[in-house]
Amino acid sequence: MTDMPTPQPIPRKGSLLVQDARTVKRNRAEARFKMYGIIAISMGLLMLLILLTTIIGRGTSAFQQTFVSLNVPLLAEKLDKKGNRDIEDIKKVSTFGYAPLLQAGFEQKVADLGIATDLKPKDMANLLSKDAAATLRDFVLANPDQIGETVVFEFLAQSRVDGYLKGRVTRDSIENDKNISAAQLDLVDALVADGTLAKKFNISFITGADASDARPEAAGIGVAMMGSLAMMLVVLALALPIGVAASIYLEEFAPKNWITDVIEVNIANLAAVPSIVFGILGLAVFINYMHLPNSAPLVGGLVLTLMTLPTIIISTRASLKAVPPSIRDAALGVGASKMQSVFHHVLPLAAPGILTGTIIGLAQALGETAPLLLIGMVGFIASNPPETIAEGLLSPNSAMPAQIYEWAKRADPAFYERAWGGIIILLVFLITMNAIAVLLRRRFERRW
Amino acid sequence: MIELINSISVSLLVLIILGLALVGYFTVRKHAISAAGGDARVLHSLPGYYGYNAAMCIAVPSLLILVLWLLIQPMLVQNAVIGLIPDQMITEGSSVGLVMSDVRRVAEGLNTAVAQGALTRTEAVDLRVDQTDVRALLADVGVALGSDVQAPVLQAAQKYRALTATGAATMVVVVLAIAVLGFALAFRMTHPAFRARNTVEAGVKALLMIAASLAILTTVGIVLSMIFESRNFFQLHDWKDFFFGTSWAPNFRGNSDLAILPLLWGTLYISVIALMVAVPIGLFAAIYLSEYAGPKVRAVAKPLLEILAGIPTIVYGLFALLTVGPFLVNLFGRGENGVLGVEWMSGATSVLTAGLVMGIMLIPFVSSLSDDIINAVPQSLRDGSFGLGATHSETVRQVVLPAALPGIVGAILLAASRAIGETMIVVLGAGAIARISGNPFEAMTTITTRIVSQLTGDTDFASPETLVAFALGLTLFVLTLGLNVVALIIVRKYWEQYE
Numbered sequence: 001m002t003d004m005p006t007p008q009p010i011p012r013k014g015s016l017l018v019q020d021a022r023t024v025k026r027n028r029a030e031a032r033f034k035m036y037g038i039i040a041i042s043m044g045l046l047m048l049l050i051l052l053t054t055i056i057g058r059g060t061s062a063f064q065q066t067f068v069s070l071n072v073p074l075l076a077e078k079l080d081k082k083g084n085r086d087i088e089d090i091k092k093v094s095t096f097g098y099a100p101l102l103q104a105g106f107e108q109k110v111a112d113l114g115i116a117t118d119l120k121p122k123d124m125a126n127l128l129s130k131d132a133a134a135t136l137r138d139f140v141l142a143n144p145d146q147i148g149e150t151v152v153f154e155f156l157a158q159s160r161v162d163g164y165l166k167g168r169v170t171r172d173s174i175e176n177d178k179n180i181s182a183a184q185l186d187l188v189d190a191l192v193a194d195g196t197l198a199k200k201f202n203i204s205f206i207t208g209a210d211a212s213d214a215r216p217e218a219a220g221i222g223v224a225m226m227g228s229l230a231m232m233l234v235v236l237a238l239a240l241p242i243g244v245a246a247s248i249y250l251e252e253f254a255p256k257n258w259i260t261d262v263i264e265v266n267i268a269n270l271a272a273v274p275s276i277v278f279g280i281l282g283l284a285v286f287i288n289y290m291h292l293p294n295s296a297p298l299v300g301g302l303v304l305t306l307m308t309l310p311t312i313i314i315s316t317r318a319s320l321k322a323v324p325p326s327i328r329d330a331a332l333g334v335g336a337s338k339m340q341s342v343f344h345h346v347l348p349l350a351a352p353g354i355l356t357g358t359i360i361g362l363a364q365a366l367g368e369t370a371p372l373l374l375i376g377m378v379g380f381i382a383s384n385p386p387e388t389i390a391e392g393l394l395s396p397n398s399a400m401p402a403q404i405y406e407w408a409k410r411a412d413p414a415f416y417e418r419a420w421g422g423i424i425i426l427l428v429f430l431i432t433m434n435a436i437a438v439l440l441r442r443r444f445e446r447r448w
Numbered sequence: 449m450i451e452l453i454n455s456i457s458v459s460l461l462v463l464i465i466l467g468l469a470l471v472g473y474f475t476v477r478k479h480a481i482s483a484a485g486g487d488a489r490v491l492h493s494l495p496g497y498y499g500y501n502a503a504m505c506i507a508v509p510s511l512l513i514l515v516l517w518l519l520i521q522p523m524l525v526q527n528a529v530i531g532l533i534p535d536q537m538i539t540e541g542s543s544v545g546l547v548m549s550d551v552r553r554v555a556e557g558l559n560t561a562v563a564q565g566a567l568t569r570t571e572a573v574d575l576r577v578d579q580t581d582v583r584a585l586l587a588d589v590g591v592a593l594g595s596d597v598q599a600p601v602l603q604a605a606q607k608y609r610a611l612t613a614t615g616a617a618t619m620v621v622v623v624l625a626i627a628v629l630g631f632a633l634a635f636r637m638t639h640p641a642f643r644a645r646n647t648v649e650a651g652v653k654a655l656l657m658i659a660a661s662l663a664i665l666t667t668v669g670i671v672l673s674m675i676f677e678s679r680n681f682f683q684l685h686d687w688k689d690f691f692f693g694t695s696w697a698p699n700f701r702g703n704s705d706l707a708i709l710p711l712l713w714g715t716l717y718i719s720v721i722a723l724m725v726a727v728p729i730g731l732f733a734a735i736y737l738s739e740y741a742g743p744k745v746r747a748v749a750k751p752l753l754e755i756l757a758g759i760p761t762i763v764y765g766l767f768a769l770l771t772v773g774p775f776l777v778n779l780f781g782r783g784e785n786g787v788l789g790v791e792w793m794s795g796a797t798s799v800l801t802a803g804l805v806m807g808i809m810l811i812p813f814v815s816s817l818s819d820d821i822i823n824a825v826p827q828s829l830r831d832g833s834f835g836l837g838a839t840h841s842e843t844v845r846q847v848v849l850p851a852a853l854p855g856i857v858g859a860i861l862l863a864a865s866r867a868i869g870e871t872m873i874v875v876l877g878a879g880a881i882a883r884i885s886g887n888p889f890e891a892m893t894t895i896t897t898r899i900v901s902q903l904t905g906d907t908d909f910a911s912p913e914t915l916v917a918f919a920l921g922l923t924l925f926v927l928t929l930g931l932n933v934v935a936l937i938i939v940r941k942y943w944e945q946y947e
Contacts, residue, residue: 026839033841037736040729044753044815047808051756054771055763245659253653254660266663272862272932273925274869276896277670280921283903284673291522291552306666313663339649367760370871370896374903390459401762408766408876416770423763434758 055423062421065202065217066157066165068128068191072105074140076148085144095133098140099125102132102155115190119183127184127197129156131211131218157197159216159414161188165199168413205421209383210403216414219407221422223385227297227377227397228366230386234301234393235308235365240358242305243312244347250313251320252342271310278307279371287375295376295396303375304365311361312354319353320346324448352444359437363430369401377402400426456620458518465510465627469503472631476502476638484640493645500648502634508651510627517619525611532604547601554597554605555612557586564589573606674925677909677918684912690919696882696893698902698913706916708923710882714892718803718878719867721888725807727860730814737815738822739844750819757812761872768805768877769796776801780889793889797879800888806873813863821855821942822848855942861935865928871896895920 014020019027076083078097080090103121110117110124117124125132132155140147156162160180163169165188174180191197208220246267254260282303286292292299323346331341372378377398386392398406400422407419456464477499484490491498526548533547558575561567566589567575575582582597597605638644682690685706693707733753737746773796778786781793793800825848833843849856879891880901902917909915 026842030839030841033844034736034740037732037740040732041736041749041753043729044733044756044811045749047811048752048756051759051763051767051808054767058770242659242662245656246662249653249656249660253656263660263663266667268936269929269932270663270666272865272928273670274871274896274928276869276871276899277674277921277925280899280903280918281666281670281673284677284918285669288909289522289673290519309663309666337645337649339652363758367762369760369762369765370875370900373875373900376904378904401760404762404766405872405876408769419766420770423766426760427763430758430760 059420059424061166062417064199066162067154067200068157068197069154070105071150073150074147098133098136117187129158129217130215156217224398224400224403226385228399230297230392231301235305238305239308247313247316251317267310276370279374282375296394298393299375303371308361308365315357316354319350323349356437356441359433363433372402378406469507472502472506473499480638490640492643497644497648498638501644504651505630505634506627510623514623521615529604529608551604555608561589674918674922678922681915681919710884711895713884715894721803722806722867726810726814730811733815734818738819754812764805764809765872765876768801773801797891798889799892802874802877810863817859821852825851854938858935858939861931865931869928895924
């Protein structure tokens with residue numbers, strides 16, 4: 001030991017109070033590194049902010065729609081030529097027969113307001129949605145006794161007029177547009193000044209059905225919402241019991257052998273399989289092999305069930321695992337069987353966790369689009385909401401995300417606004433579900 | 449009697465069985481108590497268990513048989529009917545599958561016609577092509593057919609109807625018989641010494657196991673359905689062209705170029721751009737959150753970042769198509785009118801558009817998993833490094849990150865598998881042109897977009913243009929599965945290292 005050279009103190013250059021060049025450099029590197037982290041987080045949060053402001057900024061206008069209020073004379077000589085108020089005769093008048101009434105009503109309104117315009121009544125009535133005649137016809141068929149009187153209606157304006165009021169359509173952008181002319185916009189300006197034409201909250205966007213390409217102003221997401229609801233019922237009815245049963249088996253009963261290992265690996269991998277592969281499975285098995293109806297929410301629900309099962313199994317197993325073994329031991333100690341200890345004691349204690357996991361799985365399924373494209377839940381217009389549960393499950397329908405995709409694919413930019421609006425509704429559902437899940441966790445979660 | 453059996457639908461049958469199970473529960477429970485002379489203590493198990501035993505004996509075997517029957521019957525009927533269709537009908541540019549779907553449509557049309565009263569039962573059975581215009585008849589009840597019905601098809605359809613109806617009637621009888629048999633069996637088994645609880649618990653355990661093996665069934669279903677259809681595809685199309693060809697040009701008149709390479713290129717290019725966005729941001733965010741941030745910042749920033757993972761992909765797709773795409777065109781396109789004055793980008797859909805948006809989506813995947821992994825690095829490693837005088841950033845770079853590297857690689861692989869399988873963002877944001885090019889401003893297409901476009905709309909399961917989607921799906925499945933397995937192995941090894 002004595003051979004060990006005594007360490008020579010390294011003479012320190014410079015002062016203790018002044019950092020030397022190397023320390024300055026190292027401290028700078030430290031600050032830089034920390035700054036990178038802050039920048040990264042701010043970038044992530046900035047993206048979130050941009051995304052949310054885009055959605056809200058571009059989607060809220062979908063909840064408002066331009067309406068025109070008109071007094072329409074329901075002329076008996078047009079609607080009921082025989083004059084006997086026979087509903088079968090009135091039904092024979094198609095929507096074309098109602099167009100002159102709209103034109104007359106519009107002309108009268110313009111004359112009453114004293115607006116000077118060179119437009120023909122037909123061009124004036126063109127400012128209304130193509131839906132207006134159908135609205136009028138439905139009203140007459142429902143109230144045949146009103147024929148002969150003049151009734152006040154609120155009609156949807158056509159999408160160009162709506163776009164003009166919302167700033168999407170400008171006088172420059174319509175130069176080559178067949179659907180609207182500058183003279184018609186002058187009339188719109190005059191009607192807006194009078195209050196005949198105004199933006200109002202449009203409930204039928206939330207409750208209504210999708211509309212064809214020519215009538216973006218009439219499109220709503222309500223029927224697609226029913227489709228999503230039907231799918232979620234299927235998912236809940238199948239995925240929850242099957243998922244819980246599978247988790248109980250794996251967590252409480254499964255022997256440690258290769259079969260269990262295979263099942264475990266399978267579930268872990270299924271959770272990471274791309275969702276479109278489940279769509280292919282649904283198409284090949286449920287539609288092509290079993291001949292279940294195409295585009296039916298039942299098939300969509302089955303596909304989403306297979307997709308959500310791994311999520312539910314993983315979260316259920318976590319909450320079963322969180323119940324301390326002492327509970328099981330105590331139950332076994334007073335003479336319960338293994339099965340009784342699980343079903344009477346462990347499962348109730350794990351229930352809040354299971355519920356939370358299920359809600360999160362459902363929320364995930366609600367937003368899923370890709371598999372639905374393959375089983376045909378896009379590309380057509382379901383015009384009526386289903387009336388019974390069986391019809392809701394079996395008749396062709398869309399779903400909220402598929403409807404949004406459908407709108408995004410259409411050519412008319414008026415549908416884009418509706419797609420963003422649909423996203424707001426979808427996100428409201430997702431946020432509500434997640435909030436419920438968080439509340440459940442806060443309220444019922446037990447720390448052992 | 450036959451009429452009554454025919455009117456029972458599957459859902460009604462299930463309800464009947466469940467009702468029977470309920471009745472069985474109460475009857476057998478009562479029977480058990482009375483067998484014990486009213487003293488439940490004499491029984492081996494609680495009286496309820498005898499009831500449960502009865503309910504299970506009634507419902508489980510009969511429902512299992514029902515499900516199996518529903519799965520197998522269509523196959524048997526199809527095999528029986530196919531013999532009626534002459535070979536020359538199949539060779540003329542169509543396939544067995546197509547003719548069979550015609551047969552099925554005609555059969556369904558006849559069912560509708562009978563249900564609506566347009567035909568009587570016997571008329572439907574005796575219908576002949578030379579006497580009645582079947583197509584017009586079916587059009588009247590709302591079943592539109594593509595062409596006139598040929599005699600063999602009608603015959604096959606009638607046989608199909610007859611077999612299906614007989615099958616359904618037999619099914620109802622058999623299933624109900626099994627249910628009643630189960631009831632009788634449970635009733636006979638019930639005596640005080642019968643170990644009802646043990647039997648019920650064994651049964652429940654078997655049910656639980658069946659539920660757990662459903663995961664295997666799903667995987668098997670995925671693999672089998674894709675392998676089966678892919679095999680059909682490779683019979684129609686050369687496999688060498690599929691894997692090694694360089695052109696993708698589906699053509700519905702046949703003779704399509706269906707090669708996966710251009711699609712694979714687009715998929716990988718977009719995924720690489722997405723990872724170039726997500727990995728630096730996600731990794732630095734994870735480092736900051738786990739090493740520097742205080743509990744308050746962490747409690748706010750982490751859940752906020754994870755919102756990005758909870759947003760449905762259709763939202764990202766719309767964001768790419770309507771916001772990011774036009775923004776990039778403003779920046780890199782439009783020649784003189786653009787912000788940069790360059791003319792690099794013509795349309796809103798491009799590799800860059802899809803890649804950037806997908807990168808945003810992947811940030812939380814990378815950050816959350818890396819955060820967990822960095823947190824799992826033992827504190828003693830950090831303390832040792834600090835003790836030697838290293839600064840915090842030097843500790844992170846030279847000690848923590850190398851220790852966490854395998855886990856981080858696993859996280860990145862998981863994100864990559866997510867990117868390869870992602871559908872909605874690329875369907876809306878990447879475009880539809882298959883090409884192999886290095887220019888990120890061009891539209892390219894991916895495996896998932898082609899699956900969607902080949903399988904939506906009218907699909908004909910006899911043409912290679914449709915079947916190719918299954919081969920693409922299989923490739924995608926194998927690719928993502930491989931990445932996941934590798935990632936999981938790496939991550940698991942990593943966890944074991946510090947446990």
